[in-house]
Amino acid sequence: MTSTAPYGDLTQEQLAGIVPELLLTGQLIDRSGMAHLIGAFGRDVMGQVAIEEWMAASPVYTHRMRTALGIDGDGVEDMFKCLQLDIGAPPQFMDFRYEIEDEYHGSFVLNHCGALLDVEPMGDEYVTTMCHTIEDPTFDATAIATNRRARIRPIHRPPRAPADRHPHCAWTVTIEPDRDELPLPEDAARMFMTRAGTVALSPIDADAADGWVDYRGPLVADLQFREWSHTALTRVAEEVALQHQLLALGFLWSVRRQTADVEQVLDIYRKQLSGIAGIAAERVRNALGLGSDATDLAKVIELHPCFGPVQYTGVTAEAVENASGTDDVLVTIPHESPAALDGGWVSVLDADHLEPMQAAATAVGDRWVVAAEDHEGGLRVRITLGDKSIRESGEVAITRFSKGSSWEFSNRGPSIPITPVGANLG
Numbered sequence: 001m002t003s004t005a006p007y008g009d010l011t012q013e014q015l016a017g018i019v020p021e022l023l024l025t026g027q028l029i030d031r032s033g034m035a036h037l038i039g040a041f042g043r044d045v046m047g048q049v050a051i052e053e054w055m056a057a058s059p060v061y062t063h064r065m066r067t068a069l070g071i072d073g074d075g076v077e078d079m080f081k082c083l084q085l086d087i088g089a090p091p092q093f094m095d096f097r098y099e100i101e102d103e104y105h106g107s108f109v110l111n112h113c114g115a116l117l118d119v120e121p122m123g124d125e126y127v128t129t130m131c132h133t134i135e136d137p138t139f140d141a142t143a144i145a146t147n148r149r150a151r152i153r154p155i156h157r158p159p160r161a162p163a164d165r166h167p168h169c170a171w172t173v174t175i176e177p178d179r180d181e182l183p184l185p186e187d188a189a190r191m192f193m194t195r196a197g198t199v200a201l202s203p204i205d206a207d208a209a210d211g212w213v214d215y216r217g218p219l220v221a222d223l224q225f226r227e228w229s230h231t232a233l234t235r236v237a238e239e240v241a242l243q244h245q246l247l248a249l250g251f252l253w254s255v256r257r258q259t260a261d262v263e264q265v266l267d268i269y270r271k272q273l274s275g276i277a278g279i280a281a282e283r284v285r286n287a288l289g290l291g292s293d294a295t296d297l298a299k300v301i302e303l304h305p306c307f308g309p310v311q312y313t314g315v316t317a318e319a320v321e322n323a324s325g326t327d328d329v330l331v332t333i334p335h336e337s338p339a340a341l342d343g344g345w346v347s348v349l350d351a352d353h354l355e356p357m358q359a360a361a362t363a364v365g366d367r368w369v370v371a372a373e374d375h376e377g378g379l380r381v382r383i384t385l386g387d388k389s390i391r392e393s394g395e396v397a398i399t400r401f402s403k404g405s406s407w408e409f410s411n412r413g414p415s416i417p418i419t420p421v422g423a424n425l426g
């Protein structure tokens with residue numbers, strides 16, 4: 001049997017381990033997609049698409065996370081809480097260190113910026129595109145989900161001079177009452193109206209006694225998910241998976257503006273999905289200590305952020321015995337799911353284009369082979385164990401270029417509240 005809420009079937013400990021993994025794979029979506037944009041259109045177009053996808057998605061998913069976790073203030077502390085739960089800032093790989101001066105003034109540095117270390121070998125022009133051209137509008141788009149008078153501005157940022165400058169960058173955050181409000185980006189307004197923007201996910205039990213049920217308390221350094229309740233972690237995992245979906249839609253909309261060639265758009269979109277599908281499957285499998293049999297593969301697919309959350313995609317997977325007495329995996333992808341109707345990632349999967357599903361299966365076990373079957377109301381994929389090893393696809397290999405693909409999280413101890421600099425400690 002398949003679950004109606006696969007993340008909810010995990011233990012609290014498993015959820016605490018998988019949430020950072022999901023945040024990280026969300027950040028790596030761009031390591032998958034942008035390489036194909038550079039090849040097709042060049043660096044400038046890549047930068048424009050990055051701006052438009054994040055400006056479309058981040059105000060929406062930030063608003064959703066604020067609502068889910070009771071982050072209802074409008075100050076810098078509230079903004080920083082949201083950043084800790086944002087696929088653009090996965091913990092440790094993007095090591096944000098926050099400081100609060102008062103309710104409406106603060107700052108942060110990145111002690112480690114995995115995205116920078118991925119891009120620096122490509123040269124200063126690419127670093128400038130990421131750290132200047134892309135960051136300026138997208139940081140503000142994220143900030144306005146908390147307060148439209150917020151501004152995030154650099155103190156220093158790459159290209160690094162000297163080359164080993166540390167921290168990698170530093171930024172101020174200010175909210176001034178007499179400042180003009182920034183408008184909601186047009187694509188974000190459209191995104192709020194999508195099925196992804198409005199889908200209902202698992203409710204949090206406010207009476208749960210096994211950990212945090214919201215983030216109404218103080219901002220903490222090194223947010224430790226093991227301190228959260230099972231019900232809250234289930235919802236957070238689903239929201240982070242949905243962040244993947246929202247970013248992918250923003251990417252699709254922007255790429256469509258670059259070319260009228262529908263097939264080229266779909267090819268780039270499918271390659272983006274294939275690359276991150278392989279890396280995410282590998283990391284989910286490893287995070288849960290799974291093997292490579294049919295039951296393990298089915299679990300990875302059900303927990304895979306590119307194929308979930310199930311309330312949005314409708315994707316289910318189960319291990320079933322075949323005529324030979326061994327187990328296959330049956331994956332069902334409904335044609336009329338909210339994700340399919342939005343034009344999300346699952347919409348590019350059909351009988352002739354199963355490369356993303358193959359990438360995920362290969363990451364779990366290199367002998368798994370995917371094939372489509374007839375199924376009323378959707379696409380059914382049967383994954384069977386073959387005789388030969390299948391090589392990792394080029395799309396996954398490109399994504400693996402990022403150091404995030406092999407990143408290892410460390411235990412940094414308990415969550416510690418961040419005390420405002422201006423607080424009266426006497």
